[in-house]
Structure formats: structure tokens, C-alpha cells
Amino acid sequence: MEVIPKQDNLFMKLIDMTQNAKRQIETITSLENLKYAYINYSKNLKERLRKTIKMRIITESHEPDAFTEEIILYSQASNNRIELRQVEKLPFNLLIVDDNEAIWGELQTKNENPQNLWTNDPTQIAILKMSFENLWQKSSSIRKLHD
Secondary structure, X not given: OEEOOOHHHHHHHHHHHHHHOOXXXXXXXXXXXXXXHHHHOOHXXXXXXXXXXXXXXXXXXXXXXXXXXXXXXXXXXXXXXXXXXXXXXXXXXXXXXXXXXXXXXXXXXXXXXXXXXEEOOHHHHHHHHHHHHHHHHHOEEOOOOOO
């Protein structure tokens, strides 16, 4: 386990983990963080993620906007490789990549010393995966703007 002490280090670690993904990404994060990642990831990484990685995303409840609708439409066009769900309030932030490594904690905060932890320990990842699955079961689908 490793503590990620600064926001810049955290973003670099998140990019590194995402680039290393081969099969699946599961994340619990705010819509604001999703937009930030989308804007800042390279075009090549975005395309690779869209074509080869299955993603399950949980975000906070909100009215779907153009960004959310783009994700939903892309998901439908790509055999639902991206699943986007929502909960009323996010209990924590989490990123699990290929069930091999995870980072969780305060992924975006005004706190100068955010608490973020990274691990590749199988036992810790299994616990985080159970937390993700429990929240996934409690979450609901986000509907398109124009149903």
C-alpha cells in the first residue's frame, strides 16, 4: 500500500493506472472528475479505452447533460462497454483496474493533504471490489435526455 500525498501525484497515478488497463475499469467518482479525466486524457488513450476496456462507472445523481448523454450514446453504439450508474451521494472515490490495483480516498479536494491510498494487494482489492459491487447494486441507471 502507498499513500499518494499530493493532487498532482494523484492525477499522474490515475493516468498511469488507466493506461495500464487491459480488461476492465471500475470507478466511483464525481461527474466533475469524469469530465476532467475525459478532457485531459490523450485522444489515443480515449480510443483504446473505448475499444478494448469494459468500464463500470458510478457517479452522483444529477440530471443528464450533454457529456452524460455522449457517454450513454457511445455505450449503446459499442455493445454497452461503458455502464454508467448513479447514487444519491458518493460515499468515497475509487478506481479499480483489472482487479490488480486500486486507488481510493479523496480524489479531488480543497484539502492540502488529501487522503488517497493505492494498493496492489489482492486482499485489499477484494474488499474494495465488494464495496464497489455493493454500491453498484444500490445504484440506478442514468437515462438519456431524450427518451
